[in-house]
Amino acid sequence: MTAASSSSAPETEAATEAATGAPLLEVRGLAYDYGRVTAVQDCGFEAAAGGVVALIGGNGAGKTTTVQCVAGALRPRAGTIRFDGRDITGLPAHEAVELGLALVPEGRQVFQQLTVHENLLVAGRVQRARADLSANLDKVYTLFPRLKERRAQNAGSLSGGEQQMLAIGRGLMTGPRLLILDEPSLGLSPILVTTIFRLIGALNAEGITILIVEQNLHQTLTMADHAYVLEKGRVVRSGGGRELLDDPAVKAAYLGVA
Amino acid sequence: MLLFLQTTINGLVLGGIYSLAAVGFSLIFGVIGIVNLTHGIFVIAGAYMAMALFAAAGVDPLLAIPLIGAVLFAVGYAYQRTIIDWAISRASVEASLVVTFGMAMVFRNLLQLWFGPDVQTITPSYSFDSVAIGPIRVDMVRLAALGASMALLTGLTLMLARTHFGRAMRAVAQQPLAASLSGLNVRRIHGLTFGVSAALAGASGAIIGIVQPFSASSEVAWTLNAFIVVVLGGIGSPAGALAGGLVLGLINAYTATYVSPALTQAMMFLVLVLMLLLRPQGILGAAYGESR
Numbered sequence: 071m072t073a074a075s076s077s078s079a080p081e082t083e084a085a086t087e088a089a090t091g092a093p094l095l096e097v098r099g100l101a102y103d104y105g106r107v108t109a110v111q112d113c114g115f116e117a118a119a120g121g122v123v124a125l126i127g128g129n130g131a132g133k134t135t136t137v138q139c140v141a142g143a144l145r146p147r148a149g150t151i152r153f154d155g156r157d158i159t160g161l162p163a164h165e166a167v168e169l170g171l172a173l174v175p176e177g178r179q180v181f182q183q184l185t186v187h188e189n190l191l192v193a194g195r196v197q198r199a200r201a202d203l204s205a206n207l208d209k210v211y212t213l214f215p216r217l218k219e220r221r222a223q224n225a226g227s228l229s230g231g232e233q234q235m236l237a238i239g240r241g242l243m244t245g246p247r248l249l250i251l252d253e254p255s256l257g258l259s260p261i262l263v264t265t266i267f268r269l270i271g272a273l274n275a276e277g278i279t280i281l282i283v284e285q286n287l288h289q290t291l292t293m294a295d296h297a298y299v300l301e302k303g304r305v306v307r308s309g310g311g312r313e314l315l316d317d318p319a320v321k322a323a324y325l326g327v328a
Numbered sequence: 329m330l331l332f333l334q335t336t337i338n339g340l341v342l343g344g345i346y347s348l349a350a351v352g353f354s355l356i357f358g359v360i361g362i363v364n365l366t367h368g369i370f371v372i373a374g375a376y377m378a379m380a381l382f383a384a385a386g387v388d389p390l391l392a393i394p395l396i397g398a399v400l401f402a403v404g405y406a407y408q409r410t411i412i413d414w415a416i417s418r419a420s421v422e423a424s425l426v427v428t429f430g431m432a433m434v435f436r437n438l439l440q441l442w443f444g445p446d447v448q449t450i451t452p453s454y455s456f457d458s459v460a461i462g463p464i465r466v467d468m469v470r471l472a473a474l475g476a477s478m479a480l481l482t483g484l485t486l487m488l489a490r491t492h493f494g495r496a497m498r499a500v501a502q503q504p505l506a507a508s509l510s511g512l513n514v515r516r517i518h519g520l521t522f523g524v525s526a527a528l529a530g531a532s533g534a535i536i537g538i539v540q541p542f543s544a545s546s547e548v549a550w551t552l553n554a555f556i557v558v559v560l561g562g563i564g565s566p567a568g569a570l571a572g573g574l575v576l577g578l579i580n581a582y583t584a585t586y587v588s589p590a591l592t593q594a595m596m597f598l599v600l601v602l603m604l605l606l607r608p609q610g611i612l613g614a615a616y617g618e619s620r
């Protein structure tokens with residue numbers, strides 16, 4: 071695995087793979103309610119194996135709810151979620167992880183009072199990755215030398231950017247085939263945002279399929295093979311990343327002007 | 329001076345037992361976020377089991393701890409995975425308060441029916457031996473009780489710090505969502521936490537049985553003690569339970585010796601109220617951050 075600072079441009083390579091592969095993730099008619107509030111309704115999208123797919127949309131559009139349903143953290147009211155051809159609708163999160171589906175949640179959610187190393191160990195003990203535990207640790211520490219330096223420190227004492235690295239590292243410890251990232255650049259400095267996006271590109275180049283939720287429109291759409299625009303819990307537009315980037319309606323909807 | 333030393337030692341022994349009797353309560357509150365009002369039942373059930381084993385087969389209560397712990401572990405696990413989990417998932421976390429309160433009454437009455445209302449004691453062969461430490465004499469049972477309590481608390485501390493299960497419990501306590509995304513079955517870990525907690529409570533019961541009289545109705549006092557220990561020491565960690573337990577034990581012993589044995593309860597509550605006002609996070613603070 072190459073370091074985070076690798077400057078390779080994996081989009082083109084991933085795009086060709088994406089064009090030929092069958093969808094690794096397929097979501098149809100997804101719906102979720104928080105009590106009486108409908109957050110997601112009739113939401114559908116797919117992610118081709120090896121590709122980068124983005125979900126974008128304004129605050130409260132239902133992005134987090136959608137990916138949490140996919141990862142099994144929430145149980146949808148309706149719809150189906152297929153992963154690698156298998157129906158995983160309603161499969162609890164700890165079982166979905168075992169199939170190779172990892173969600174790096176919004177707000178990082180690192181285990182604050184565990185050390186950096188313990189954070190990684192907890193996730194690295196999933197059955198699918200247990201045999202590779204030490205190799206995965208090496209991988210994550212090579213990817214994020216910063217985490218290695220701070221391995222004995224409590225995760226709560228890390229900076230925001232370091233916590234995001236740890237959250238991603240924790241996801242990688244489970245040996246995912248699909249890595250879902252919910253707003254990984256939230257609250258990071260511009261330079262760190264660029265680092266994180268490079269890293270995501272590098273992970274994708276290694277063959278990990280990426281589903282990314284972002285507010286950072288430009289960098290996300292530049293990287294994504296395909297993107298879906300969510301509004302009030304529905305997909306209102308979709309298309310190639312760069313194609314959507316030039317769509318004035320997307321910007322308007324995204325900024326909530328529409 | 330002699331009286332002071334003797335009182336201090338008595339207080340520390342009592343404190344060690346309080347710590348062990350409270351640590352499970354603290355763990356459940358820290359990891360699952362519920363106040364388990366059935367806690368004292370597990371303590372007293374452990375004492376009755378030790379009594380029954382001693383009466384039937386002459387098993388020393390301290391040697392019976394592994395068996396008592398195993399049985400209560402299973403009971404605690406099943407209790408959480410059924411009644412407690414149903415209450416939490418169908419109603420709310422607060423509902424568990426009512427449910428555990430109700431279950432405590434049911435179990436207390438069952439224990440009374442089964443073992444009778446009388447106050448019981450367990451008297452192993454070494455009950456009347458004592459050891460001289462300089463000018464002070466310490467009962468053998470008290471020494472054994474303190475040793476067993478410390479050994480179990482140390483074991484729990486090591487398990488929490490060093491094993492995968494320990495890390496998993498702490499992870500679930502802090503971020504249940506992220507824990508499940510990391511492959512942990514949160515409900516199962518809640519059940520296991522309850523099991524560990526019940527086992528330790530039962531062990532403390534066996535120890536209490538050789539040091540103090542007990543009856544089914546003393547379960548209320550043990551739940552209350554656990555609550556005070558947690559407020560004094562801080563939530564969720566064995567170290568917090570130890571700090572809280574020792575302070576409580578010393579308060580109890582000093583009050584009984586220098587003020588009046590009748591005022592120990594009042595003094596405990598006075599300290600509890602002061603603590604809540606002055607340092608609500610406890611002596612050592614919460615083990616799992618500000619999440620609870």
Ligand SMILES: Nc1ncnc2c1ncn2[C@@H]1O[C@H](COP(=O)(O)OP(=O)(O)OP(=O)(O)O)[C@@H](O)[C@H]1O
Pocket residue numbers: 104107108109127128129130131132133134135136176
């Ligand atoms: N726990 C909750 N209880 C009630 N309503 C909720 C809850 N979580 C989210 N919602 C509502 O569901 C809708 C979708 O929220 P969601 O978090 O999925 O949006 P999002 O697209 O991720 O937003 P953001 O970009 O701000 O993260 C919003 O209207 C939100 O208010």
Ligand SMILES: [Mg+2]
Pocket residue numbers: 133134135176
């Ligand atoms: Mg969100």
